[in-house]
Amino acid sequence: MSNVNQVRISVENLSRNFQEVHPGLTKQEAMEESNRCLYCYDAPCITACPTGIDIPTFIKKIASGNVLGSAKTIMTANPIGASCARVCPTEELCEGACVLNHSTKPIMIGNLQRYATDWAIQNEQILFQPGKKNGKTVAIIGGGPAGLASARELGRLGYDVTIFEAEEKAGGLNTYGIVSFRLPKEISYWEVKQVESLHVRIRTNTRVGKDISVEAILENYDIVVLAIGMSSVPDIGVSGEDLAGVYDAIEFVKETKTKPISNQFLKKRVAVIGAGNTAIDGATCSVRLGAANVKVLYRRTIEEMTAYEFEYEFAKQDGVEFRWLTAPKRIIGDGQGHVKEIECIKMELGEPGEDGRRRPVPIEGSEFTLEVDAVIKAIGQSRYVDLIEEFALEHNGGVIKIDHNTFQTSNEKVFACGDVIFGKGQGEAMVVSAAQQGKETAHAIHKSLFHSVTETS
């Protein structure tokens, strides 16, 4: 493992560790792979894609040399198709459904999608035209996957769209939350630019409820789309969480995407709490920042882990250690306000809880301590409950209640999509699903205002 690590990770040049891990397909590779696609009729890969990309068609277009058309096919169905080409769990979606799983090996759909969208990015293509203005105004709160997808569709339908984005740049999770070596922020920026090319205004550094009031939004726009996603990582609920050296995984990843790579983690020992995809990101970022040892502590087992299999494999190849059935009990400081140790307790699985997963139960007297220099919390995300309540929308613990056919909230001029409507027990909160919800929300808005079938071609 350490040999692999030495090849993959440079301690001399930390920035190099954050360059995209996988090179894209060469033209030759793309041609060979695209020609291997059977061009199925009623293809299962299309059904398996949450955004319903016509995959055989975009692949055939690569094979025919119509790469621009290929990129259009992808981006028409999925406004953040360049990001999804990199971050989708393709083996669970399109590639998992490929009929060639039953005869040879599946087509590399994700890599081909990346090839076509990379071509469009490198050739600075603008793929869509704004629709004829229909006189309606829409405010979209949040410029992440769901908000962008919604804005893209509304822009093509002729709406006057303004996105309110709290951060300096739009793109949401794709810009800030997914590690650079998986998804460079330039990819997300290009998708944002595609949306802006449809005359969508993006007001960045504008936090609704602070920089602009909820009332002003509700008053000044015909329609409001709430695509605010989720907030920071909540507290674990143990002592010592306020010590220096304790990080929110999302903030931690964001720093690596927005600031020069620092060497403060060089040779440090890091414990990551949680075993979802964000925990993996926190762990692999730590390795890439030069940490000497990185342990993922999870109170359940590998079976209950929510990280994708390929993410888990990737972390193991980075040398990350996994400690199952291990929960933090308290974080211990060095007396000067900095993390020194973390006390853990061993767990065992008891009876299944509400979500069907077996509950972890502490084993009396099994406490032990690990010496660590940093603790990264990745146990999920909290909700923007305050903002939702300012909009006076019905919600369930920060999950906005909607009509699932129309994406309409309890206020009929306010629609919601993306992580803000993603509740427990709904499977995975995938970027690609947020994009699809954004699209569907736009179509639902159009239907409610014009009672017409959506035609965006």
Place this chain on the structure above:
Amino acid sequence: MADLRINLAGIESPNPFWLASAPPTNSGYQVQRAFEAGWGGAVWKTLGDPILNVTSRFAAVSFNGQRVAGFNNIELITDRPLEVNLKEIYETKKRFPNHTIIASLMVEPSQEKWHEIVKKVEDVGVDGLELNFGCPHGMAERGMGSASGQVPELVEKQTYWAKEAAKTPVIVKLTPNITDITVTAEAAVKGGADAISMINTINSLAGVDIDSWNTIPHVGGIGAHGGYCGPAVKPIALHMVGECARNPRINIPISGIGGISNWKNAVEFLLMGATSVQVCTAAMHHGFRIVEDMIEGLDHYLDERGIASVMDLVGKSVEKYSNWGDLDLNYKVVAQINNDICINCNKCHIACEDTSHQCIDMLKDPSGNSLLKVREEDCVGCNLCAIVCPVDGAIDMIEIPSGLPPMTWNERQAALGVVSCESNK
């Protein structure tokens, strides 16, 4: 180990694999390398008055990323002095006495010219002659190659002249750029040919560059038609070999040429009446070493079937090749989909639905899994579904006994008292 030796009109060869007269047989160096690799024979690059060539000579057609599905050339006959070629033929034959060297010849249609060149090449010890009446480009503009090969009288006359002087067997190489190749084949027989070979290349323009709008290939911005060969032409060549083989008036051996790329292709040509096969494009694509697999594959094929000699294959499928009017109207096959092998790409469905007879249904089994099924009563047995199916064994064409005795169109028309379709000549 089966006996791979052949005898074509008295020309003996250690195996049926010959290099066709083309760039691979341009020099003694190349032919000797070919013999070292295992080729049984070589038809030397066509001799005649040396010509001038242009640069940019070849082009190929790719299909879905597969290189050299078809190949096109505008190179002419040898551009080396006759004396140099003769010297190298002599040296090569001396080093490889058991291998076959055929001299391909092309001169102006005059008796004197033919006598002169036949004598010269036979003096250096060739095993046979091949009269090039086939090259479709360049030389044809000067009244040679396919220009003379398209005129039955010229084929007959020139064959006769060559035969007047020849002591070794004369093979006449025919052009496919003609409506009915059996007409020129018969002319060769009348002229006294000992064998015929086919096909030479087909008139072709490989492509047009959609960026520069130049032809492919082009010579300084101007193109000219070339000769087409390679895997894409194999069915055309096989048809022409078959038509000659089954024609009772063309009762001389055949050397088959056209898209032969492996031992299986060779077996097809042998079964359809060829005694030797000539190969060019496959060697140009991969080098002479491909012959090792050709020889071994053929040998294993014969051994598996207990066939002692490759000569026992020659012409065995000819009697199975006939006219449309001799086909049984009461023979019926239908498609059958094997759902345990099928991967549900639905290509058979959409091909049948859009372009054939709408008889493959996309269904769900009781557990909701996709299932393709043929409505046999509507299936015309066209084979399209089996052709487009990407998985071996997923679709079988099954014979359905019609319960009726065989009845051909010709028999039916005769029974109806109508003049039957005139059978092939």
